[in-house]
Amino acid sequence: MQTTAITPLGDSAAVVRLGETIDPETHRRVRRLERAIERAAPRWFVELVPAFTTVTVFYDPMRADFAQVEGWLARQVEALGDEPLPPPREVRIPVCYGGEFGPDLGEVAAHNGLTEDEVIFIHSQGAYVVYMIGFAPGFPYLGGMSERIAAPRRATPRVSIPAGTVGIAGMQTGVYPISTPGGWQLIGRTPIRLFRPEQDPPTLLSAGDIVRFEPISRETFDALWEGGDAR
Secondary structure, eight states: OOOSEEEEOTTSEEEEEOOSSOOHHHHHHHHHHHHHHHHSOOTTEEEEEEOSSEEEEEEOTTTOOHHHHHHHHHHHHHTOOOOOOOOOOEEEEEEEESGGGOTTHHHHHHHTTOOHHHHHHHHHHOOEEEEEEOSSTTOEEEEOOOGGGOBOOOSSOEEEEOTTEEEEEBTEEEEOOSSEEEOSEEEEEOSSOSBOTTSSSSBSOOTTOEEEEEEOOHHHHHHHOOOSSOO
16 A cells, blocks of 8 residues: 655645545554654654644755655655554543533433433543544544544534543544633543643653543542643
8 A cells, every 4th residue: 555645745844645534554554654754764854743644744954855855755655564563552531521521411412312421431431542633732633432422513612621621523532631712512521631841742642542531520530630720
């Protein structure tokens, strides 16, 4: 299987497209290319950004031009095999569902003909793959959510959503790492910080991680609270 294209992004980045759909096989190819680039990084390499179907590679235009970068990336892609990837890191994220932390839980339940407890059970039983980090610092786009609890985005986005809020949009679920506007259906909140600018790396999650959500009480939420936005 070959890349669809390697295209320039401005004068200092190249985008390698490895597929057209969001699926586990494309995700594995993205991760394999990421590892290959990091192992053999030339002097012109600056950083890379993995996404759903692409890997964007930033380079120093004083050390290489796009044609050189394109050729090198094409060779890396051609050499990709089926080498096993390291076991994914599993991260458990506690969530206090419903109430003030999940004002849309009832709407998600009604949309799917379920009770709120059933939505919580289904959501917390999933093993979610972090396909990419984006939108906001540390925001994980998670794959693997059950279609039984899928729900459309809100018709009118909220102006401000507290950091740690867990949401659903379509077939995706994710966690807002910072306070930001957003249109996802809000079902709960975690006391754990996903964006930690004082640390290296500054994000709790990375592409390739597996996330599991664990229901907790409000009392446990308060006990685990890591600070940040007001509760």
